[in-house]
Amino acid sequence: MEPILSVQNLNKYYGDQVGCKNMNMTLYPGEVVGVVGESGSGKTTFINSISGNLNPDSGKILINTNNEIINFLEISESLKRLLIRTELAFVHQNPRDGLRLDVSAGGNISERLMSIGQRNYGNIRQTIFKWLDKVEIDKSRVDDFPRTFSGGMLQRLQIAKNLVTSPKIIFMDEPTGGLDVSVQAKILDLLRKLVRELNLSVVIVSHDLAVIRLLADKIIVMKNGEAVETGLCDQVLDDPQHSYTQLLVSSVLQV
């Protein structure tokens, strides 16, 4: 099986400061890769660099679309933006960054559909209802503005907005950050269901080991902009080798 996304020797510097250094990653279809690390370890820089939000300084990002391997850093901006709104999706930590707050919930979900050329209102409406159902938002809220939604609903709406065009790769930056525990659990439950149901390929960034353990197949542990340990999720978390990973695992609060 060919990897759907492969990152090779990726570097991103902010002047003299290291953003992330010498990062490697392979993502296979249907796989979830978790990126963990403390604040400032370069997680967000990494995910922004591979999703087209930031321009990395060097390295390769190979994306496999329709059996054609494209180096994401060498393609034209128009193709890049086309990929970003069709094949890739980005779920922001703060749903307000990923949604248009002055456009109704349905309108938010429909944007990607219309940007790929759907022009039939009836069909678009149907797809919207299907997705509201999938992310467990009541259909009666379809014409309400996102600003009337709770934090958890906003996050679910953002997920629906991103998944509506069936993107191949989904990037998530702390999707449950800033939500209370019970809502977090609900979102995680939903994400796990969608990942299994739709066979999604996901790169998820979190500082929360529980989130990663629940969702991810593979894990990358980052510190000071570098990957200090990689491997299968359960293996790394149950038998951490690097001292930093050991520290990370042992500092999880037990209830």
Added chain:
Amino acid sequence: MDNVLKFENKKAKVQNQDEIYNFAYLDENTKRMIRRALIKALCIPGYQVPFSSREMPMPYGWGTGGVQVTSSCLTTDDVLKVIDQGADDTTNAVSIRNFFKKTANIETTETTGDASIIQTRHRIPENQLKEKQILVYQVPIPEPLAFLEPRYQETKKMHALSEYGIMHVKLYEDITKNGHIETAYAYPVKTNGRYIMDPSPIPKFDNPKMNNNPAIQLFGAGREQRIYAIPPYTQVTSLDFEDYPFDPSKAPHKCSICGSNESFLDEIITDDDGNRSFICSDTNYCNQRMKDK
């Protein structure tokens, strides 16, 4: 006393020769700059060309963009018509017409067919325009994406890459809220199959007139410093959905003066009891029909 006399003499002179104003108010270099923008705009239908808009002796929002475009197009042989919401006799139309009478000493008219340049605020004349006529629109906000995407850099990119999905989000919202596309003026159009363009706040009733029009259509936005254009015989289509097609819509009334069933109507409240009547918004069209009768 001498000074007063001098002033009086000068004033008399201005009527005949341009001693104070250059022809059509703007200086020649400015007109040349605007003409360059106009030519570029005509070459790329619907594309917004930036130009360095000048301060005009009227407030922004009163047609400073249109006036600059008209000024750059005017020659001594031109016959100018100015309309405001279709009417030749409202304040904006009268004062702009007088402005060019004074500064360019050109002939003006109220008859659509006789004019070589027509400056308009928010209407297209009812009578079919001809080749060699120029229609100059006054534009308040040239960017059709402005209300959806406030970042100018981003809208520029969206135009460059034809990322127009968001434009349909606006129409989607309309249908969702009202059951039909509620946008009744400044209805977005696609020009020559490429650029999405704001046709200025003309009623959507006028949108079909832009399509394949033999006249040159120029759009000037003074405050926003943009010029765009539709060359003659260019395809202009109004955006819509397959199951909610574009509908120019027409008030179900007749003009109560000339009886026309085809023209765009103004609604006039006639008394305190809520009685109303409908009359043509294009005064010249209405008057001509009355004369023909």
